[in-house]
Amino acid sequence: MANQDQSKKEQKLNIELPEEIAEGQYVNLAMIAHSNSEFVIDFIKTMPSVPKAKVKSRIIITPEHAKRLLYALKDNIDKFEANFGDIKEADHPPKFPMNFGGTVGEA
Numbered sequence: 001m002a003n004q005d006q007s008k009k010e011q012k013l014n015i016e017l018p019e020e021i022a023e024g025q026y027v028n029l030a031m032i033a034h035s036n037s038e039f040v041i042d043f044i045k046t047m048p049s050v051p052k053a054k055v056k057s058r059i060i061i062t063p064e065h066a067k068r069l070l071y072a073l074k075d076n077i078d079k080f081e082a083n084f085g086d087i088k089e090a091d092h093p094p095k096f097p098m099n100f101g102g103t104v105g106e107a
Contacts, residue, residue: 025043025045025056025057026045026056027043027044027045027056027057028044028045028046029043029044029045029046029053030042030043030044031044034063034066037062037063038060038061038062038063039060039061039062039063039065039066040058040059040060041058041059041060041061042055042057042058043055043056043057043058043059044056
């Protein structure tokens with residue numbers, strides 16, 4: 001029994017990262033919805049003064065994994081702020097469509 005427990009601890013998870021996924025996607029908005037059995041997180045890229053945005057990735061996870069993600073994100077934010085200082089938050093949440101402060105072009 002002890003050998004079986006030890007072999008489970010020694011197993012490693014081999015995670016593959018395909019090149020197209022490794023490049024990543026820039027997103028600046030996340031929208032979260034949930035049901036009694038899952039959380040759906042849409043990662044979205046918005047552009048200045050454009051009323052249309054694209055979902056770049058949708059992740060569907062269980063409530064338990066959502067909570068684990070919350071804790072992992074909190075832990076990483078704490079470590080980031082310990083190294084680089086507090087992350088500044090805007091006084092007011094952004095309005096949609098987002099305007100990034102530049103001039104608005106007209107055709």
